[in-house]
Amino acid sequence: MTKERVRVMKFGGTSVGDAACIRRAAEIIAAAAAEGPVVAVVSAMSGVTNRLIEAAQASSTGNRRLAAELAERLREQHQTAIEALVSDADRRTELSGETEKIIEHVTGLCYGTALLRELTPRVLDEILSTGERLSARLLANTLCEMGLKSRAVEATELIVTDNVSGRAEPLMEQTKVKAAARLLPLLEEDSVPVVTGFIGATAEGMLTTLGRGGSDYSATILGGALDAAEVIIWTDVDGVLTADPRLVADARTLREISYNEAAELAYFGAKVLHPKTLRPVSEAGIPVWIRNSFAPERHGTKITATGHPTARGVKAITAIGNVSLITVGGRGIVGLPGVAGKTFTAVASADANILLISQSSSQNDICFVINSDDEARTVEKLRQAFAIDLAHKAIEHITVNPEIAIVAVVGERMRGLLGIAGRTFSALGRRGVNIIAIAQGSSEYNVSFVVEAGMMREAVQSLHSEFGLQRRASRFESVTGESAMATV
Ligand code: ADP
Ligand code: ASP
Ligand code: MG
Numbered sequence: 001m002t003k004e005r006v007r008v009m010k011f012g013g014t015s016v017g018d019a020a021c022i023r024r025a026a027e028i029i030a031a032a033a034a035e036g037p038v039v040a041v042v043s044a045m046s047g048v049t050n051r052l053i054e055a056a057q058a059s060s061t062g063n064r065r066l067a068a069e070l071a072e073r074l075r076e077q078h079q080t081a082i083e084a085l086v087s088d089a090d091r092r093t094e095l096s097g098e099t100e101k102i103i104e105h106v107t108g109l110c111y112g113t114a115l116l117r118e119l120t121p122r123v124l125d126e127i128l129s130t131g132e133r134l135s136a137r138l139l140a141n142t143l144c145e146m147g148l149k150s151r152a153v154e155a156t157e158l159i160v161t162d163n164v165s166g167r168a169e170p171l172m173e174q175t176k177v178k179a180a181a182r183l184l185p186l187l188e189e190d191s192v193p194v195v196t197g198f199i200g201a202t203a204e205g206m207l208t209t210l211g212r213g214g215s216d217y218s219a220t221i222l223g224g225a226l227d228a229a230e231v232i233i234w235t236d237v238d239g240v241l242t243a244d245p246r247l248v249a250d251a252r253t254l255r256e257i258s259y260n261e262a263a264e265l266a267y268f269g270a271k272v273l274h275p276k277t278l279r280p281v282s283e284a285g286i287p288v289w290i291r292n293s294f295a296p297e298r299h300g301t302k303i304t305a306t307g308h309p310t311a312r313g314v315k316a317i318t319a320i321g322n323v324s325l326i327t328v329g330g331r332g333i334v335g336l337p338g339v340a341g342k343t344f345t346a347v348a349s350a351d352a353n354i355l356l357i358s359q360s361s362s363q364n365d366i367c368f369v370i371n372s373d374d375e376a377r378t379v380e381k382l383r384q385a386f387a388i389d390l391a392h393k394a395i396e397h398i399t400v401n402p403e404i405a406i407v408a409v410v411g412e413r414m415r416g417l418l419g420i421a422g423r424t425f426s427a428l429g430r431r432g433v434n435i436i437a438i439a440q441g442s443s444e445y446n447v448s449f450v451v452e453a454g455m456m457r458e459a460v461q462s463l464h465s466e467f468g469l470q471r472r473a474s475r476f477e478s479v480t481g482e483s484a485m486a487t488v
C-alpha cells in the first residue's frame with residue numbers, strides 16, 4: 001500500500017469544533033482512506049488554544065482561577081464529544097482516562113506557573129500542546145468506531161525542529177527520517193495515523209510549537225517529508241477567497257493559484273493559510289488544496305507551481321490588523337549614516353518581524369510596521385540604540401501609531417500590467433481613504449500600503465470591486481480570467 005503516494009489531510013479547529021464536525025471529518029478521511037493511504041493532521045477544537053493561552057498568562061501573575069476554569073471547560077468540551085462519538089465501552093473508558101490525564105497535566109503546569117509566577121517559553125509551549133493532544137485522540141477513536149484502523153500519533157515523534165519556542169522551524173532531513181520510520185509501518189498495515197498539528201520537538205526531545213495557526217504548516221511539513229501526492233487543508237470556507245469573507249460578503253473562491261500568490265496572501269493576512277505553509281512543498285511541486293469540510297463536494301482552491309495558467313492581474317485583496325507603524329525621524333536623519341542599519345538591528349534584537357518598510361527622505365523619516373504585540377519591546381530597543389542621537393537631536397522622534405492596518409493587492413501576473421498602482425490609489429482616493437505609507441516588493445506580487453485601522457474594511461471593499469473580484473456577474477470583466485460560475 002505504501003508504494004502509493006500518501007495524501008495528507010489537515011482539519012482546522014472549526015472542522016473539529018464539536019462531535020458533529022469530528023464525525024464529518026472522520027467521514028471525509030474514511031472516504032479518502034478507501035482509495036489510498038492517508039495521514040490526518042488535526043488542530044485543537046476551536047477556542048481551545050486561545051483558552052490555554054489565557055490560562056497560562058493568568059497563571060503567570062499568580063491567578064489560578066482561569067486554570068481551574070480551563071480544566072472544567074476542557075473536560076466538558078471533550079467528554080461531551082467522547083460520549084457522542086465513542087460508543088464502545090472499553091474504548092470510551094480508555095479515551096476518557098487519557099483525556100483526563102492530559103487535562104490534569106496541563107492544570108498542574110498552570111498551577112506550577114502560578115506558584116512560581118513565571119511563565120517560561122518552554123512551559124508555555126507544553127501548555128499550548130494540550131489542545132492538539134486531546135483532539136488527535138478523539139479523531140483517531142472516532143475513526144476506529146467507524147471500523148477503520150487508526151491511532152493518534154504525537155508530532156513530537158515525527159517533526160524535528162530547532163529549539164526556538166513558540167515559532168520553531170522544522171529540520172527537514174531529520175523529520176523525513178523520523179516521519180517515515182514512524183508512519184510508514186502504520187500505513188503499511190492500512191492504519192490512518194492522526195497526527196497532532198502545531199507541535200514538534202527538538203532532536204533532544206524538547207517540545208516546541210510552530211506558531212499560531214501552525215497546523216497548516218505541520219501538514220505541509222509532513223507532506224514534504226513523506227513526498228505526498230497532495231496535501232488537503234480542510235477548513236470552514238470554500239478555499240482561498242478573493243478577500244476575507246468577514247470583510248467582503250461577495251468574495252469569490254479562487255480555483256487555482258500559485259505557491260507564490262498563496263504565500264503572499266498568507267503573509268499579508270489571509271488567515272486561511274499559515275504564512276509558512278507552502279515552504280515545505282513548493283520545491284517538490286506537491287499540490288496543496290484548501291477545501292471546505294462543511295461542504296466537501298465543492299472544488300476548493302488548488303495551489304500549484306504555476307497557478308491558473310491564463311489568469312492575469314489582481315487575484316485578491318488582503319488586510320492585516322493588530323499592527324503598529326513605528327517612525328524614526330528627524331531633520332538630521334538625511335545626512336546621518338547608518339540610521340537604517342541601526343534601526344533594523346534594534347528591531348531584530350527585539351525579535352520583531354517587520355511586515356512593511358517605507359522610507360521618505362523628504363519627510364526625513366524611516367517607517368515600518370510590526371505586530372502590535374512586539375511594539376513595546378521594539379520601541380525600548382530603538383530608544384536604547386538611538387539614545388545619543390536623541391540626546392543630540394539628530395533623531396528627533398521615535399513615534400508609534402497603533403491605529404493602522406496594512407492592506408495589500410496581490411497577484412502574480414500583476415508584473416508588467418501597467419496602472420495597477422494608479423487604479424489602486426485612485427479608487428482609495430475616491431472613497432476618501434488616506435494612505436499613510438506605501439511599499440511594493442520588487443517581485444511585484446503585491447502592492448501594499450498602510451491605512452488608518454478604521455478605514456481597513458472600506459479600503460478592502462473598494463479595491464475588491466475596483467478590480468472586479470466579486471462573485472456575481474459584474475460589468476467589469478474579471479481580471480483573473482475565471483468565470484464566476486466555475487469558482488463558486
Ligand atoms: P482553521 O481553523 O481551519 O485553520 P482559520 O480560522 O485559521 O481556519 O482560517 C480560515 C478563516 O480564514 C476563514 O474562516 C476566513 O474568515 C479567514 N480568511 C481570511 N482571509 C481569507 C481569504 N482570502 N480566503 C479565505 N479565508 C480567509
Ligand atoms: N491550535 C493552534 C492555534 O490555534 C494551531 C492551529 O489551529 O493551526 O493556533
Ligand atoms: Mg488556521
